[in-house]
Amino acid sequence: MAEKLTKVQRAAQVAGRRMADHNTPFIYNSWYIAAFSEEVNRDLIARTILGKQLVFYRKEDGSPVALDNRCGHRSFPLSKSSIEGDTIVCGYHGMRYDAEGTCVEIPSQPGCGCNGISIRSFPLQETGPVIWIWMGDPDLADPETIPELPMLEDGWTFSQGRMELDASYVYMQENLLDLTHLSYLHANTFGSPDYAEAKFESSITEDRMQLTRYVTPTTLPPIWAKPTGLDGSRAARITTSDFVSPALHITHAEFYDNDVPVDQRPDYRIKVAHLITPVTQHECLYFVLSGRNFAMEDREITQFMHHQLMAAFAEDKEGLSAIDELIRNHDGEDYYEISVASDEGAVAMRRYLKQLSDSEHNVA
C-alpha cells in the first residue's frame, strides 16, 4: 500500500514535474563540447552525443568534421572505415562520403547520382582547446551564441581533463549549483566542514543562475592552500557557482587572508569550466578546463592542482553514478525529492532546462 504523503512530499512531487530530470528529452538547440581538440585527428573516432552516434576526424587542412556514424546504405559504422583525403570510404561496400556527408561514390554503380543517401553532418566550432558541436536545427546554429570561456583569456593559465560519468547531465549541472555537498561528498578532498553552513547570495534570472558562497574565515584545503601559501585559519574562500548554458557551468573562486589589508592582498583567483555533454539519459561526458591567474609559469603547481581537482571530481563521478544506479533500480513507484533553501539555484536551473526541452519538443 502506498504511504500517505505529507504536504511537503506532495508539494515536492508536483514541483518535480516541472523540473528536468534524466527522463527529460535532450535540448538539441544549444552548443555542447564534442571533444578536446587534441582528441580529434586523422583517425576516425566514434562518439555518442545527445543519443546520436557520430564519427569524428580532421580534414587535410586540419578542420574537424562530425558525421552520422551510420553508413546510409547498410548501417556499417563509418568509424570502422577508412579516411582517404577528406573523404570516408565505408569499410563494408565502399560508399564514399565527403566531409559534408554527401555520398560521392558507389563503387558497384559507377556514375550513379547518389545524393539521396547522404548522411547528416554537424556544425563544429573549434575554440582553443575545445571543439563545440551543434546537434540541433542547423538553421539555428549561430557561432555567436557559443559561451565564452574566461580561463582561455590573457592573464590566465589552465589545465584540462576529461571523465565519463554514468549519470544524467542534469544531475551533474545540479551538483555544481549546490556546493554545500563539499562538506560531505568531498570531505576527504577539497571540502571543509564549514562549507555547508556558509552564507550565500543568489542571483537568478530566467536563463542564468548564480550562487555566491562566503566561506570565511576558514582553513583552505591543500589544493588551494599550497599554491597560494594561504595556509592559516583566517583565509577566505569566496565561490560563485555560475550556470551558463545546458553545456556549461563555471566555478569562480577567490582566496585571500583576512588579516591582510584589502589593498595589499595578492589576486588569487580560479575559474573552472565544467563542460557537460549528454551521451544517453544515464551517461554524460565531463570536460574540465581549470584556470588560474597566479603562478602562471609554475608547471609543478599546475600538475598539483590538476591532480587534486580531478581527485575531487572523481568523488562526484562516484556519487552521481551511485545515485543513477539507485534511480535505475528504483521500484517504479513515483518518487519525489525534497528541495531545501540551498537548492534554490538548482531548482531554477532544472525548471529552465525543462522549459527549453518542452519548447523544443513542442510539449504544451
Next chain:
Amino acid sequence: MSVILHVEDLNGVTHQVNSPLDHTVMEVLRDNNLGVQAICGGSCACATCHVIVDPANFHLLTPAGDDEQDLLSILEKPAETSRLSCQLKVTEAMHNLKLTVAPEED
C-alpha cells in the same frame, strides 16, 4: 522603503509587520518568526509558506503563476484566497494588507 502588513499568526494574534519592498512576504514572515517553515527557501517547491489573504485585499496581488498553482492544488484545506507567500513580492500597493498564516497540514 517598506510597508506595513497586518499578519494574524497561528495563535490568532495580529501583528503589524514592517515589510521592506525588496523582500518577499515569506521572508518577512520568516524573519519575524511568524510561523512559516519555508523549507525550500522560496523556490516554490514545498508549500510551507501558505497564507490566506483577506478577500478585500486579494485583488492587489499579482496572480499565481503555474508553479504556485500546482502547489496550491495539493493543499488539503485551501481557501479562496490562499497564496504561497514566497511568491508575493512586497509592493507599495500592499500597504495595510491583511493576511493569516495558514495552519500547517500534515
